[in-house]
Amino acid sequence: MAEPILEIRNLNKSFGALKATDNVSLDLRAGEIHALIGPNGAGKSTLIHQIAGSLRPGSGTIRFLGRDIGALGVPERTRLGLGRTFQISSLAPDYSALRNVMLAVQARQGTSFRFLKPVMADRSLREPALEALERVGLAERADVPAAELSHGERRQLEIAIALALGSKAFLLDEPMAGMGPEGSKALTTFLDGLRAEAPILLVEHDMDAVFALADRISVLVYGRIIATGTVDEIRHNPDVRQAYLGEEG
Template structure:
């Protein structure tokens, strides 16, 4: 456990009588993709929010790079190297693609307290931003507004913004959501290579992607972990079969 990049210990959070996460302990190790699956309402989003700092847990701790970050806000965790992509794209839609990745570069390397020189003429920011765009294959769309992008391109841009942060760990909330078969396959191949750079905590509904990518899978049902294991272990687990996978596996 000591070599984990990111770990939660007994995270719990209730909304009224509903225990959205119940004593959840997971860890993310260097170089791995750790997928979290579970039916709707299993508490995946609540868990992500607690890991990223948007929601304070009622009990439990979050550790990142060996430090207890439970009391840190979203921005502080991001600065420490925790990069997150959203299930529903949270991009500045009126801005251009380039401006959105520049924002990431600004958060990672620059200071926002500069008022006179144009952001676009800052070579460091721009190099970092353009490199991230090229990696996800959006370099030709740099000047487009986000509102002009297809759904799939927005997902790619989400990942590009995360890349600008040179993160130590990724937390991705359903990056495949709404992508076609081809888009999913492309992103799957991309994430496959990305794990060497920083481990990925992946919440995903697309089982093909999960089984293709995950080193380990954690199954969450009603806010509680019912199983953690390799793809084969999860496929073989009778508890998971009953609770979630049904005949599909």
């Protein structure tokens, strides 16, 4: 089997006495959606932060596309192709949806130290940005400042940005959070198609979406992965039922 796109080995992270990440190993293979589930406080976001580079792990390795990225910062990891969305939308609030995506296109082109050409007239920025907005169904809201978008629209915009970056793997931190049932359904369909483009590590509380989408599921409890498997395996795993799904009823 081919080497995984993203390979996490024996990752540890402690905050004082609390082990937020406890010897976590995890793979993301080409073409798959790997869901990461677990109760609140299980350390899912902490893990995403370490993969994205905004938090240094205590120990362990993170390999992306065959390369150890443990020493790299957030911008470098993004440029290698790790596209990440935030649990709480993180956008440039004064900028329109379009300009938010244009910033990603500009970053992807690697040309932020250009001082003359006006960006708003730059078709090499506008067109890919509009295309990304169209894909997530936000094209008609392109000129609205991010601060004025609805919660769900901001979630979509985050994904449009990750698309525009040409990401080779997506880290999606609760993309469905706060979306209405219709929005979740549309996003589920969208992510279903997206996995062919690049694999997705999906942190999500919406179990319907997880069971509909995931090729594999890892269950994180108190910083440890207690099980990894297919949807069926996880559904019937007694530990998981006790630790997690049981509480969900």
